[in-house]
Amino acid sequence: MISKFLLSGDTPRSKVLAALLVLIVLGLALTPFIFPGAKSLNVAAKICIFVVLVASFDLMLGYTGIFSFAHTMFFGIGAYGVAIALTHLPPKWGSVGIGVAGALAVSILLSLVVGLFSLRVKAMFFAMITLAVATAFQTLASQMSDITGGEDGLTFKVPELISPAFQLREQPFLGVTLDGRIIGFYLLLVAVVVLFLVMLRIVNSPFGRVLQAIRENAFRAEALGYRTVVYRTWTNVLSAVFATLAGCLLALWLRYNGPDTTLSFAIMMDILLMVVIGGMGTLYGSVVGATIFILAENYLQDLMKVGSTAFAKIPVLKDLVHPDRWLLWLGILFIVGIYKFPLGIVGKLRMRLKKAAA
Amino acid sequence: MSETLLKLEGVHTHIGAYHILHGVDLKVAHGELTVLLGRNGAGKTTTLRTIMGLWKASAGTIQLEGREIQAMATPDVSRLGMAYVPENMGIFPDLTVRENMLLAARAAKREDQIDPKRLEWIFGLFPAMKKFWQHPAGLLSGGQKQMLAVARAVVEPRKLLLVDEPSKGLAPAIILNMIEAFRELKAADTTILLVEQNFNFARQLGDQVAVMDDGRVVHAGPMAELAEDEALQTRLLGLSLASHQ
Amino acid sequence: MTAPSTPAPGMDALPKVRKDFVPLFLIPAIALLALPFISPSTWLTLTFAGLAMGMILFILSSGLTLIFGLMDVLNFGHGVFISVGAFIATTIIGTAAGWSDSESLLRNLGIVLPAMLGAMALTALLGLIFERVIIRPVYGQPLKQIMITMGGMIVGQELIKVLWGPQAIPLLLPGGMRGSILLGEAAIEKYRVVAVVIGLAVFAAMMWVMTRTKLGLLIRAGVHDREMVESMGYRIRRLFIGVFVAGSALAGLGGVMWGLYQQSVVAEMGGAVNVLLFIVIIIGGLGSVGGCFLGSMLVGLVANYVGFLAPKVALFSNIGLMVIVLLWRPQGLYAVGKQ
Numbered sequence: 001m002i003s004k005f006l007l008s009g010d011t012p013r014s015k016v017l018a019a020l021l022v023l024i025v026l027g028l029a030l031t032p033f034i035f036p037g038a039k040s041l042n043v044a045a046k047i048c049i050f051v052v053l054v055a056s057f058d059l060m061l062g063y064t065g066i067f068s069f070a071h072t073m074f075f076g077i078g079a080y081g082v083a084i085a086l087t088h089l090p091p092k093w094g095s096v097g098i099g100v101a102g103a104l105a106v107s108i109l110l111s112l113v114v115g116l117f118s119l120r121v122k123a124m125f126f127a128m129i130t131l132a133v134a135t136a137f138q139t140l141a142s143q144m145s146d147i148t149g150g151e152d153g154l155t156f157k158v159p160e161l162i163s164p165a166f167q168l169r170e171q172p173f174l175g176v177t178l179d180g181r182i183i184g185f186y187l188l189l190v191a192v193v194v195l196f197l198v199m200l201r202i203v204n205s206p207f208g209r210v211l212q213a214i215r216e217n218a219f220r221a222e223a224l225g226y227r228t229v230v231y232r233t234w235t236n237v238l239s240a241v242f243a244t245l246a247g248c249l250l251a252l253w254l255r256y257n258g259p260d261t262t263l264s265f266a267i268m269m270d271i272l273l274m275v276v277i278g279g280m281g282t283l284y285g286s287v288v289g290a291t292i293f294i295l296a297e298n299y300l301q302d303l304m305k306v307g308s309t310a311f312a313k314i315p316v317l318k319d320l321v322h323p324d325r326w327l328l329w330l331g332i333l334f335i336v337g338i339y340k341f342p343l344g345i346v347g348k349l350r351m352r353l354k355k356a357a358a
Numbered sequence: 359m360s361e362t363l364l365k366l367e368g369v370h371t372h373i374g375a376y377h378i379l380h381g382v383d384l385k386v387a388h389g390e391l392t393v394l395l396g397r398n399g400a401g402k403t404t405t406l407r408t409i410m411g412l413w414k415a416s417a418g419t420i421q422l423e424g425r426e427i428q429a430m431a432t433p434d435v436s437r438l439g440m441a442y443v444p445e446n447m448g449i450f451p452d453l454t455v456r457e458n459m460l461l462a463a464r465a466a467k468r469e470d471q472i473d474p475k476r477l478e479w480i481f482g483l484f485p486a487m488k489k490f491w492q493h494p495a496g497l498l499s500g501g502q503k504q505m506l507a508v509a510r511a512v513v514e515p516r517k518l519l520l521v522d523e524p525s526k527g528l529a530p531a532i533i534l535n536m537i538e539a540f541r542e543l544k545a546a547d548t549t550i551l552l553v554e555q556n557f558n559f560a561r562q563l564g565d566q567v568a569v570m571d572d573g574r575v576v577h578a579g580p581m582a583e584l585a586e587d588e589a590l591q592t593r594l595l596g597l598s599l600a601s602h603q
Numbered sequence: 604m605t606a607p608s609t610p611a612p613g614m615d616a617l618p619k620v621r622k623d624f625v626p627l628f629l630i631p632a633i634a635l636l637a638l639p640f641i642s643p644s645t646w647l648t649l650t651f652a653g654l655a656m657g658m659i660l661f662i663l664s665s666g667l668t669l670i671f672g673l674m675d676v677l678n679f680g681h682g683v684f685i686s687v688g689a690f691i692a693t694t695i696i697g698t699a700a701g702w703s704d705s706e707s708l709l710r711n712l713g714i715v716l717p718a719m720l721g722a723m724a725l726t727a728l729l730g731l732i733f734e735r736v737i738i739r740p741v742y743g744q745p746l747k748q749i750m751i752t753m754g755g756m757i758v759g760q761e762l763i764k765v766l767w768g769p770q771a772i773p774l775l776l777p778g779g780m781r782g783s784i785l786l787g788e789a790a791i792e793k794y795r796v797v798a799v800v801i802g803l804a805v806f807a808a809m810m811w812v813m814t815r816t817k818l819g820l821l822i823r824a825g826v827h828d829r830e831m832v833e834s835m836g837y838r839i840r841r842l843f844i845g846v847f848v849a850g851s852a853l854a855g856l857g858g859v860m861w862g863l864y865q866q867s868v869v870a871e872m873g874g875a876v877n878v879l880l881f882i883v884i885i886i887g888g889l890g891s892v893g894g895c896f897l898g899s900m901l902v903g904l905v906a907n908y909v910g911f912l913a914p915k916v917a918l919f920s921n922i923g924l925m926v927i928v929l930l931w932r933p934q935g936l937y938a939v940g941k942q
Contacts, residue, residue, distance in 0.1 A: 067749050123745040124677045128881040132925070135878045136918045143915045265874065269757060272750060319765040328761030335754040338747060339740060410834055436836035448831035450824040451940065461820050464836050468817075510835075 006197060008204040012284060014349040021284060024291050028189060032176045039298075045185055047294045048192040049250050054274045054286035055199050056242035062281030063203055064235045065215035067123060069268060070114060070130040073137045074240040076262035077110070078103045078247025083154040083257035084147060091157040100248045104241060111240035115233035138263040153258025162187065162252065188249055195242060200283055202238065211235060212281075270297075273334050279344025288345050293330070300326050363388040363518055363549050364409070369418035369428070371401075371408045371573075378404045380573040381418065386518070386566075391540065391550040393560040393581065395595065396570035402553040403445055405570070406520045409551075410442050411435045422518070437464075439517030443524065447507040451496025455487060455506055458495050462510035472513060480509045483539045501532035508539060512548065519543070519550045525559045537562055557595060561585050569594045626936040630900055637908040644788035649907045655795035657903025658802020659864060661896050663857035664880040665809060666850015672826035672890020672939055674843045675745075676738060680752035681854060681880065682873025683759030687729060688722040688855030689862035689872060690763055693772050695721045703777045711777035722859045723852040730851025734844055756874060763870040771869040774862040798860055805853070809892055822846060826890040826939050879906075882921050886928045888935025897936055 012018040027034070031044040053075055060066045081103025082096060089095035114133065121129075141148050148154065160166050162184030169178050176182060202208055214221045214228050222228050251257045260266075270293065278289020301323035311318040319325065341348055364386040371379040379401050386392045394402045407413045409420055411432040420428040427435055436442070441462075450458055456469060466472045481488040484505040490498060495506060504524055511519055524540075525533050540563050543550065554560040560567070564581035577584075577594055584590060638646055663685060671677050695718040696703050702714040737755040741747040776794050783790040813819035825832045825839055833839050854873075861876065862868040883902050887894030902921055909920040928936060 061746070065746060067746055124671070124675075124749070125885070127679075127749050128677070128885060132878050132882060132922050136922055139918050140915075269753065272753065276750065316765065322765075324769060325761050325765060328758060328765070331754055331757035331761060335737070335751060335758065338751050338754065342747075412830055412834070431838075432830075432833040433836050433838045436834055442834040444831070444834070448828055448834070450827050450831070452823060452827060453820065457820050460817065461824055461832075462835055 008197075008201040010200050010204045010283070012350075014346075014352065016352070017284065017288075017346060017349045020349075021287060024287060025193075032182055032185065033174055036176065038181075041181065041185060043294060043298050045188055045253050047290050048188055049246050049253070050271075050274065050290040050294060051287050052192050052195050052246040052249070053243055054271050054278070054290050055196055055283050056239045056246070057271050058275050058280060058283055058286050059199060059203065059242070060235055060239045061275060062279075062283075062285070063208065063215060064211045064232060065123075065218075066232060066235065067127045068114075068130045068236065068239075069127060070111075070134045070137075071239070071243055071271060072263050072265075072268045073134045074107045074111065074243035075247040075250075075267070076137070076141065076257075076259075077107050078244035078249075079251040079257040079262045080141065080148060080154075080247075081106070081244070082248045082251040083149075083156060086156040086158065086251075087149075087154050091159050091163075093159050096159060096248075096252065099251075100245070103244050103248060107240045107244040108237055111237045112233065115236035116229070134263070134268075135265075138259055141263055142259040149258065151259065153256060153261065155256045158184075158252055158255050163255075184253060188253060191245075191249060195245060196283070196287075199242065203283060207231075207234070215281075273330055275344075276334055276337050277344055279346030279348075280342075282344070282346045282350075285344050285346040292345075296326065296330065361388050362386065363423060364551065365419075365421045366405070366409070367419050367421075369405075369408060369420060370416045371404055371413055372416045373404075373413060378573050379408065379415075382570070382573070383575055384568055384578070386549060386551050388549055389544075389547050390565040391544050391552060391563050392566040392568060393564035394551060394553045394568050394570060395555070395557065395560060397596075398555070400570040401573040402570055403522055404573075406442070406444075406522055406551070406553060409435075409520060410440065441511035441516040441519050443507045443511050443519070443521040445522040445526070447503050449495045449498075449503050449506055451494060453495055454492050455490050455495050455498070456492060458506060458510055459487075459513050463513045465514060476513060476515075480513065483542055484509055484535075501528050501535075504528060504532075504536070505539075508536075512543065517549060519548055520553075521550060522553045523555060524552070525554065525556050533559060557591075623937070626894075626897060626932075629897070629936075630904070633901060633904050633908070637904075637912075640912055641908070644790075645911070647786065647789035648791060649911055650904065651789075651791045651795055651799075653904035653907035654900065655792075655798040655802075655903070656864070656906060657900040658798050658806075659857055659860045660879065660883055660903055661802055661899035662805050662853055662860065663876065664883045664899060665805075665892055665895050666846070666853045667880055668884040668887060668889055668891065668895045669822060669826070669846050670843075670850050671884070673822065673829070673839075673846055674742070676742070676748060677745075678738070678752050679749055679877070680733070680737070680754075680756035680759065681850075682875070682877045683733075683756045684726045684729060684851045684854035685858035685861065685873030685876065686760065686763055686868070686870055687873075688726045688858030689774065689868040690767050690772070690870075691722040691725050691855070692718040692859040692862060693767075693774050693868055696774070703775070706778045708779035711779040715777055719856055719859050722855040726855025726858070727848045727852040729855075730848045731844070733851065734847045738847070760870045760874065767870075769870070771867050773866060774868050775866055776863055780863075794863065798864070801860065805856075806896055813892055818842075878918075879921065882925050884935075886925050886935060888932075888938040890939040891935070891937040894935055894937030 012021055028044050028048060031040055035044075053071075057071050060068055060071075078100075082099040085095045085099025085102065089098065114130065142151050144150070145152075157163065161180060163180040166180035166183070167178065168183065172178070203211070210221065210226050210231055213224075214226065214231055218228050247262055250262065254261065274289035274293045275286060276289070277292060278287070279285030304321050304323040304326055307321040308318055308323060311321060320328070337344065343351065362385050364384070366382050366384040369379055369382040370377070382401070382405055384394075384405070394405065396402050404413065408415050408428075411427070411430055411434075415428045418428065419426055422438055422440070425438075427438065442448075450461070453461070460466060460469055460472070463472045486502050486505060487509055490502065495503065498506065508521070508524065511521070524536055528536065537559065540550070540552075544563070552560065552563065561581065567577075567579065567581045567584050568575045569577040569584075571594075577590075584594075634650055637649070641649065667678065667681050696714055699714045702710045705711065733755060737751055738748070741751055780794045780797055783792045784796070785791075813823060821832060821837060821839075821842055825837075825842060829839055858873065861872065865872070879902060883898040884895055885898075886901060887896070887898030901924060905920050905924050906917055910917045913920075932938060934940075
C-alpha cells in the first residue's frame with residue numbers, strides 16, 4: 001500500500017538500499033536532536049535541498065538522456081525570485097508567494113524557449129548552448145547590482161515563523177529550543193519529501209515511461225508516434241520547475257542569495273558528481289548521492305586535515321591530501337564511477353539483489 | 359575453373375536489434391564479375407558492408423584467398439586489396455577530383471607518385487576526369503561523381519572491387535559509358551562483386567549471379583543460365599527479361 | 604544525392620567553381636558597424652585588440668573544432684590543456700626571470716620561445732594520456748563524454764593546484780613586449796602585435812598542412828566521411844590521436860599566450876574561456892579550420908567593441924552573434940557537410 005500510493009510503485013528494490021534510505025530520512029528528520037548545533041542543521045538542510053535539485057537533474061539526464069548546463073540557472077532564478085521579493089516587500093508569506101510565482105513564471109518561460117530552440121539539435125550542441133546561456137546568466141546576475149545585489153548578493157528577512165528570533169515555546173523540547181530555525185527546517189523537510197514523491201510519481205507514470213523509451217532509442221520512439229521534441233521540452237520545463245522550487249527553499253533557509261550561492265559552475269559539478277555517484281535514472285540515487293557528497297564536503301576535509309599533518313614533511317603527498325583538495329579525490333571517484341559503476345551506488349545495490357535472485 | 363577469391367559461409371549480421379543477414383553463402387571467383395541481385399531490403403548492401411567490416415558479422419566466416427577476415431577492422435580489410443564503391447559513392451565534395459584520387463592512391467604521397475600509365479588508362483575510361491581534375495568534386499554531376507567513385511577504386515591495382523548499384527539514377531548514355539568501363543576492368547583481370555537492381559545492366563556484365571532475398575542467397579549460378587530462363591527470372595526477381603527491354 | 608544527370612552535353616559542361624567568400628565580409632561589416640560609436644583612434648586600438656584576441660582564440664579552438672569534426676568528440680575538458688600550458692610557461696620563464704625582464708626583444712624571445720615550446724610539448728604528452736584514459740573508453744557515447752571530460756577537467760585543475768598551489772600566479776609580459784606603439788592617437792599594445800604575428804603563423808601553417816599535404820587531405824576527408832576514409836585503408840583512429848595531440852599542444856600554446864594577455868594564470872582560466880571557444884567553433888562550423896579562424900576574429904572583435912561600449916552585455920553579445928549566425932547558416936559559417 002505504501003509502495004503503490006506513496007512511492008508510486010517505485011520501491012528501492014534492495015534491502016540494503018531501503019535500509020540506507022530509511023537511515024538517511026530518519027537521520028535528517030532527527031538532526032536537531034541527534035546532532036545538535038547550527039552546522040549540522042545547515043548540512044541537513046543543504047542535503048534536503050540538493051536532493052530535490054539533483055533529482056530534478058536526474059529526471060532530465062537519467063530518465064530522458066538530456067544534458068543541460070542550465071540547471072543551476074533555474075536554481076538561481078528560484079533563489080533570486082524569493083530574495084528579490086523579500087528584499088523589496090515586507091517579510092510575509094504573501095511576499096514569498098509572489099517571489100516563488102515570479103520565479104516559476106520566468107523559469108517556465110525560459111525553459112520553454114531553450115527547449116524548443118535547442119532540443120532539435122544533437123546532445124553536444126544542446127550542452128554547449130545551455131553552457132553559454134547559463135554562463136551569460138551568471139554574468140548578468142553579478143552585474144545587475146541594482147536588482148540582484150551584484151557580487152555581494154542580497155540579505156533579507158524571512159517571515160516571522162521561520163526567522164531565528166521566533167520561539168514557539170519557552171521551554172526546550174527534548175533538549176532542543178523550538179525556534180524559527182527548527183520550524184523552518186521541518187517545513188523544508190516536508191516540502192522536500194513532497195516534491196520528491198511527486199517526481200517519483202512523474203517518472204512512474206506513462207509519461208515517464210515514454211521518457212525512458214526516448215532515452216533508449218529516440219528514433220524508435222519517434223517511429224512509434226511519440227513526438228520526442230514535445231516530451232523533451234516537457235521534461236525540460238518540469239525539471240526547471242523543480243530546480244526553481246529548490247532555489248526558493250534555499251533562499252528561505254539561508255536568508256541570503258548571491259551569484260556564487262546558486263549559479264556557479266562548481267555547483268553544476270557538484271550536482272553531476274552527486275547524480276553519478278548516487279546512480280542515474282533512479283531518483284533514489286539523488287538521495288544517496290546528495291547525502292554522501294555533502295557529508296564528505298563538510299566532514300571529509302577534517303579527515304584529510306589529519307592526513308595532511310601526518311604527511312607534512314613530504315612535498316607533493318602533503319598537497320595531495322590537503323583538505324582543500326578534496327574535490328580532486330571526488331573527481332577521481334567520479335571518473336572511476338562513470339567507467340566501473342555507471343549505475344552508481346543505487347544501481348550496484350539493486351544488481352546485487354538481481355544476482356542473488358538469479 | 360578459376361579459384362575462389364572471396365567466400366562467405368553462414369554469415370549473419372545484426373544491426374542493433376535487427377537481424378538482417380540470415381546465413382549468407384557466397385562465392386566470388388577470381389577474375390570474374392559476380393552480380394548480387396535482389397529486391398530492396400534483401401540485404402545486398404548489408405552484405406557488402408559486412409565484407410568490408412563496416413558492420414561486424416555476428417556469425418559465420420568470410421575468407422579472402424583462404425584467409426579469414428570477418429573480425430578484421432575496415433582499414434585492414436581494405437589493405438588486403440579490396441576497394442569499395444558505396445551506394446552513395448562516398449565522394450569527398452570539398453576536395454578536388456585530383457585530391458580525391460590522391461587519397462585513394464594509398465602508396466602515393468604526391469600526385470606525381472601515382473602510376474602515370476594507370477592514370478592514362480583511367481582517363482581513357484572516364485574522359486571527364488581529366489577535364490575536371492582541379493574542380494571540387496562536390497560540383498560534379500551525378501554521373502561524373504559515379505565515375506570518380508569507380509576511378510578512385512581502381513587508381514591502384516586491387517584484388518577485389520565491391521560496387522554498390524553504380525547505375526542508380528544515371529541517364530542511359532552514362533550507363534553505356536559505365537558498362538564500357540566495367541568491361542575494360544574485367545579485361546584487365548579485376549575481380550568484381552557488383553550489387554545491382556537493374557537486371558539489364560547486370561546481365562551485360564555478369565559472369566556469375568547470386569540472388570538474395572530476406573538476408574539469404576536463394577540462387578547462385580552462371581549469369582547466362584539465369585538470362586535464358588525466363589521462368590526462373592520471374593520466380594526470383596518478379597520480372598521477365600523480355601518485357602524489360 | 605544521385606540526381607539523374609543530364610545527357611551528353613551535361614557531361615562536358617564544366618562546373619562553375621564557386622568559392623564561398625560571403626561570410627568573410629562579416630569582419631569588415633562588424634568593424635564598420637562599430638565605427639560610428641567610437642572615436643577613430645579608440646576604434647583602431649579596439650580593432651587591433653579584437654584581432655589579437657581573435658588570434659589567441661583561434662589557436663585555442665582550432666584543435667577543438669577538428670577533433671569534433673573528425674570524431675564527434677567534444678572535449679569539455681579542453682580547458683585543462685590551456686591552464687596547464689600557462690602554468691608550465693610560468694615555471695620555465697621563472698628559471699630565467701632576468702631574460703624576461705630585459706628590454707631586449709631577443710632576450711625575451713630567448714626565454715618565451717622555449718616556454719611556449721615546452722608548454723606545447725608537455726600538453727601534447729598530456730593530450731596523449733587524456734585521449735587514452737579519458738576519451739577512448741567513451742567513443743560514440745555523447746552523454747558520457749560530456750561528463751567524463753568534465754571530470755577530467757576537475758581532476759586536472761585540482762592537480763594544477765597541487766603542483767603549483769591554489770593561488771593565481773603572475774605571468775608578466777616580457778620587458779620588450781610591454782607598452783604600446785603609437786599610431787597617431789591610437790595606442791596599439793606591442794604584445795598584441797606579437798599575438799597577431801604568432802596567430803597568423805599558426806594559421807598559415809595549418810592551412811598549408813590542410814591543403815598541401817596528404818595528412819591534411821585525410822583530415823578534411825575524414826571530417827566529411829569517416830567510414831569512406833577507413834574503407835580506403837586509412838586507420839583513422841591513429842589520425843584522430845594525432846589530431847587530438849596536436850590540438851592539445853595548440854591549446855597549450857594558446858594558454859601561454861592567454862596567460863600573457865591577462866598577465867596572470869589561475870587553474871580555472873581554461874574552464875573560463877571554454878564557453879567562448881564553444882561559441883567560436885559553433886559560429887565557424889564544426890570541423891572547419893577556416894570557419895574557426897573567421898569565428899575567432901568575429902568573437903574577438905565583438906567582445907572588444909561591446910566590452911568598450913556596454914561591458915555588462917559583453918557575453919550576451921557573443922551569444923547574440925551566435926544566434927544570428929545560426930539563423931543564417933544553421934551549421935555554422937563554413938559548414939562541413941557530414942555524411
